Amino acid sequence: MYILIVTDSFTVSKNSVEQLFGSRLRVKILRLLFRNEIDFFDLDQLSERVQESKDAVKKELAELMAMGLVRSKKHF
Amino acid sequence: MRKNKKSNNSSKYFLNPNYEFYNELKNLILKLSSSERNSIIASINHLGRVRLAIASGVLLNDPSPSETADLFIVGDDIDRRRLSRFLKSLEASVGVEVKFVLMDKEEFRYRYGMFDRFIRLLFDGPHEKLINKLGI
Numbered sequence: 001m002y003i004l005i006v007t008d009s010f011t012v013s014k015n016s017v018e019q020l021f022g023s024r025l026r027v028k029i030l031r032l033l034f035r036n037e038i039d040f041f042d043l044d045q046l047s048e049r050v051q052e053s054k055d056a057v058k059k060e061l062a063e064l065m066a067m068g069l070v071r072s073k074k075h076f
Numbered sequence: 077m078r079k080n081k082k083s084n085n086s087s088k089y090f091l092n093p094n095y096e097f098y099n100e101l102k103n104l105i106l107k108l109s110s111s112e113r114n115s116i117i118a119s120i121n122h123l124g125r126v127r128l129a130i131a132s133g134v135l136l137n138d139p140s141p142s143e144t145a146d147l148f149i150v151g152d153d154i155d156r157r158r159l160s161r162f163l164k165s166l167e168a169s170v171g172v173e174v175k176f177v178l179m180d181k182e183e184f185r186y187r188y189g190m191f192d193r194f195i196r197l198l199f200d201g202p203h204e205k206l207i208n209k210l211g212i
Contacts, residue, residue, distance in 0.1 A: 017104065028168060
């Protein structure tokens with residue numbers, strides 16, 4: 001279940017940190033990861049926690065991985 | 077809520093601890109900007125007749141675990157649906173669970189007057205008043 005909140009005044013606000021990092025979603029993903037440094041998240045969990053679609057999260061992850069900031073591994 | 081049983085062969089993602097600017101980035105990312113703070117205040121004001129809103133714990137720029145509440149709101153006629161939507165969106169942008177406590181003005185007055193333990197811990201610890209229409 002994914003709930004997208006786009007009309008909330010709080011969600012659409014601009015701020016310089018988001019601008020610096022390119023997107024609000026990127027900041028949200030990084031906040032989640034830095035706040036929970038010892039945890040691993042799969043795409044479903046990330047998408048639920050940041051309240052954004054899996055496709056959007058996947059796209060950001062690809063860029064963060066290309067930058068060398070995020071890594072992934074197959075979980076068995 | 078967090079049921080992820082089917083995720084047996086999906087990739088897990090994590091931060092690269094050897095990233096060159098790891099600590100610098102962490103400091104920057106965890107900080108709440110003033111514009112974020114302002115929109116949080118606007119959203120809280122929108123919840124109902126809010127008299128007092130106090131940020132603590134994970135909502136401070138120097139985040140620490142809170143013994144009491146990360147967000148404490150005193151108000152009346154609070155719109156519950158709007159409140160749960162706000163909390164969801166707040167948790168999504170802070171990246172961690174937000175401990176939340178709501179009191180009506182009557183209860184707060186009573187507890188404030190009798191030096192209630194919860195109120196005392198909150199006011200004695202690191203906190204920031206986001207909204208204060210009670211003059212305290």
